[in-house]
Amino acid sequence: MTTTTAPLPAQAGIPQAKFDFIPLLLVAALAIAALPLIGSPSTWLTLTIAGLAMGMIVFIIASGLTLVFGLMDVLNFGHGVFIAIGAFMATTIMTAMGGYAGSDALGANLIAIFAAMLVAMVVAGAVGLAFERVIVRPVYGQHLKQILITMGGLIVGEELIKAIWGPQQIPLPLPQALRGALLLGDAAVEKYRLFAVVIGAIVLIALLFTLNRTKIGLLIRAGVQDREMVESLGYRIRTLFIGVFVAGSALAGLGGVLWGLYQQSVVPQIGAQVNVLIFIVIIIGGLGSTLGCLVGALLVGLMANYTGFLVPKVALFSNIALMVAVLLWRPQGLYPVAGR
Amino acid sequence: MISRLLSHDLPRNRVLAVLLIIIAAGLLLAPFLFPGAKALGVASKIAVFILLVASYDLLLGYTGIVSFAHTMFFGLGAYGVAIASTRLGASWSSVAIGLGGALAISLALSLVIGLFSLRVKAIFFAMITLAVASAFQTLASQMSEFTGGEDGLSFKVPEVLTSGFTLSETPFLGASLDGRLITYYGIVFVVAIAFFALLRIVNSPFGRVLQAIRENDFRAEAIGYRTVVYRTLSNVLAAGFATLAGALLALSLRYNGPDTSLSFEIMLDILLVVVIGGMGTMYGAVLGSALFLIAQNYLQELLKFAATAVGGVPVVSLLLSPDRWLLWLGVLFILSIYYFPTGIVGRLRTGHR
Numbered sequence: 217m218t219t220t221t222a223p224l225p226a227q228a229g230i231p232q233a234k235f236d237f238i239p240l241l242l243v244a245a246l247a248i249a250a251l252p253l254i255g256s257p258s259t260w261l262t263l264t265i266a267g268l269a270m271g272m273i274v275f276i277i278a279s280g281l282t283l284v285f286g287l288m289d290v291l292n293f294g295h296g297v298f299i300a301i302g303a304f305m306a307t308t309i310m311t312a313m314g315g316y317a318g319s320d321a322l323g324a325n326l327i328a329i330f331a332a333m334l335v336a337m338v339v340a341g342a343v344g345l346a347f348e349r350v351i352v353r354p355v356y357g358q359h360l361k362q363i364l365i366t367m368g369g370l371i372v373g374e375e376l377i378k379a380i381w382g383p384q385q386i387p388l389p390l391p392q393a394l395r396g397a398l399l400l401g402d403a404a405v406e407k408y409r410l411f412a413v414v415i416g417a418i419v420l421i422a423l424l425f426t427l428n429r430t431k432i433g434l435l436i437r438a439g440v441q442d443r444e445m446v447e448s449l450g451y452r453i454r455t456l457f458i459g460v461f462v463a464g465s466a467l468a469g470l471g472g473v474l475w476g477l478y479q480q481s482v483v484p485q486i487g488a489q490v491n492v493l494i495f496i497v498i499i500i501g502g503l504g505s506t507l508g509c510l511v512g513a514l515l516v517g518l519m520a521n522y523t524g525f526l527v528p529k530v531a532l533f534s535n536i537a538l539m540v541a542v543l544l545w546r547p548q549g550l551y552p553v554a555g556r
Numbered sequence: 557m558i559s560r561l562l563s564h565d566l567p568r569n570r571v572l573a574v575l576l577i578i579i580a581a582g583l584l585l586a587p588f589l590f591p592g593a594k595a596l597g598v599a600s601k602i603a604v605f606i607l608l609v610a611s612y613d614l615l616l617g618y619t620g621i622v623s624f625a626h627t628m629f630f631g632l633g634a635y636g637v638a639i640a641s642t643r644l645g646a647s648w649s650s651v652a653i654g655l656g657g658a659l660a661i662s663l664a665l666s667l668v669i670g671l672f673s674l675r676v677k678a679i680f681f682a683m684i685t686l687a688v689a690s691a692f693q694t695l696a697s698q699m700s701e702f703t704g705g706e707d708g709l710s711f712k713v714p715e716v717l718t719s720g721f722t723l724s725e726t727p728f729l730g731a732s733l734d735g736r737l738i739t740y741y742g743i744v745f746v747v748a749i750a751f752f753a754l755l756r757i758v759n760s761p762f763g764r765v766l767q768a769i770r771e772n773d774f775r776a777e778a779i780g781y782r783t784v785v786y787r788t789l790s791n792v793l794a795a796g797f798a799t800l801a802g803a804l805l806a807l808s809l810r811y812n813g814p815d816t817s818l819s820f821e822i823m824l825d826i827l828l829v830v831v832i833g834g835m836g837t838m839y840g841a842v843l844g845s846a847l848f849l850i851a852q853n854y855l856q857e858l859l860k861f862a863a864t865a866v867g868g869v870p871v872v873s874l875l876l877s878p879d880r881w882l883l884w885l886g887v888l889f890i891l892s893i894y895y896f897p898t899g900i901v902g903r904l905r906t907g908h909r
Contacts, residue, residue, distance in 0.1 A: 351890070
């Protein structure tokens with residue numbers, strides 16, 4: 217006669233969800249698969265860096281949108297307004313600080329860029345606060361109205377930008393020290409793209425730190441998983457949400473500066489144009505998922521650059537094709553968020 | 557008889573009924589009441605818009621899905637007729653080929669988009685249609701060899717529809733009986749038939765299922781309706797009618813370009829008209845389109861006047877310039893979603909019951 221005793225688990229730590237590596241491998245696989253198609257390794261390196269830079273910028277812009285959706289189930293079609301505001305503030309600041317932006321010294325250039333970024337983030341954040349109050353708040357929980365009304369917000373914002381800065385295209389030249397390319401072996405890598413990758417990495421690290429290592433981040437992640445539970449524990453998720461909305465708008469403003477400098481010119485329609493791109497990104501990544509947003513942005517950035525080089529005619533549809541392929545594989549996006 | 561024609565979906569309000577009769581009579585008698593090419597142009601645009609908006613209402617108002625690709629299908633119809641007429645010459649067969657081809661592409665495209673993205677959520681569909689529509693817009697301006705790029709295509713229509721063709725030399729009640737008049741009445745006729753067909757659809761058992769899905773898709777699924785199938789069918793039907801409207805527009809303008817049929821502004825116009833007219837009421841499309849297109853001409857004049865009146869004031873004059881017409885449209889749109897979610901028709905029906 218044996219008494220069956222349940223064997224104690226050897227290690228009684230906090231159970232951890234298994235991390236899903238496959239989507240990350242997908243990015244690497246895409247990059248590797250492109251190598252034989254492109255042929256020359258130096259061209260491949262140039263394109264890969266360009267793709268990563270574009271991906272990082274798109275990630276900065278889209279991260280706020282996906283968090284806002286995850287936390288409050290609000291899809292903001294007006295997110296493009298903040299991008300446009302960021303880019304246009306950059307033109308104003310860079311022109312005002314022409315002495316710094318035009319000088320040859322890297323330090324002076326960076327001061328001008330960082331000043332532009334700071335102002336863009338502050339202004340976009342402030343506009344975000346107003347946008348949340350006026351446009352988003354009255355329509356919580358009503359998807360149909362949300363889509364319609366934030367779309368209206370995008371139109372009004374774009375028209376106001378046209379009224380302030382004029383409807384024409386405004387050049388946004390790169391500062392002297394960031395122009396041109398570095399040679400890595402045979403590969404020419406544009407300096408600004410490296411700069412964008414670095415800024416993107418800093419934002420990514422800051423975001424991951426906030427989300428994973430701070431109390432606020434814990435609450436945000438918990439709120440994304442189950443909003444009512446967090447509320448019933450006594451936290452004001454509304455205040456938290458406003459904070460996330462403003463932060464997301466500010467990040468979009470920052471991304472707008474980077475995107476404007478990437479394109480070296482700014483048009484009022486920039487918001488609507490980038491909107492399409494970031495929607496594809498957050499659909500690919502899984503609505504509400506930060507990591508998915510990063511992977512989606514990198515995939516889109518790399519894909520756009522590779523196909524732009526290999527078959528420019530279909531580059532237009534490459535992102536949509538990518539989205540279709542991902543959704544056929546995982547209908548909820550790469551990293552589905554529980555309960556959505 | 558009238559009740560059967562309207563599929564027993566009567567206006568249910570006296571003011572609304574009178575307004576609808578006025579609009580219908582106005583459209584039928586427009587060439588004689590308001591002579592002149594411009595008035596005829598506005599009238600045919602109203603007719604085309606009624607069909608376009610009504611087909612969108614099937615999607616937004618009755619099924620509760622937001623699509624941003626409606627102008628894509630509208631544009632497909634217009635480009636179909638324009639390209640076929642340019643390539644194959646002006647004849648009825650090229651119009652038929654253009655419309656047929658455009659319809660086939662539209663139906664296939666809407667079926668694929670629908671099956672693909674309507675499985676999940678309304679929000680998914682909105683985003684995916686936005687992405688596809690913007691890609692299509694870029695495609696249309698890039699393939700300038702076929703589409704004429706940003707300039708668009710001017711083309712010839714079958715001879716019966718041109719102003720060179722006359723039925724009689726003497727004008728009848730102040731209107732010359734030429735091909736333009738035939739075009740106009742052709743459009744009104746097709747729009748009327750299509751509109752009654754749409755009324756029939758939304759008042760059929762199929763339409764009731766669509767409304768059930770709009771109210772509560774989970775419950776509709778639980779009762780045993782495959783919501784994906786119904787939503788996709790609704791999407792395909794709406795796309796088909798929009799394509800037809802596009803073809804009519806191209807025939808009446810004898811020109812098609814991105815700004816007349818594809819641009820995002822038209823998408824906004826459609827949204828605005830559906831919301832102002834009243835979502836989920838086919839009559840809202842009629843009332844909204846007529847009011848909107850008349851206001852579009854009138855309001856822009858008003859803005860021009862206001863801008864000159866405050867010419868000296870720096871900020872205000874910028875905001876009031878006629879180029880900023882879309883700004884006020886957007887504000888109007890937001891306000892009407894806030895305060896008139898049921899639109900004019902909804903207001904009339906609840907206010908006088």
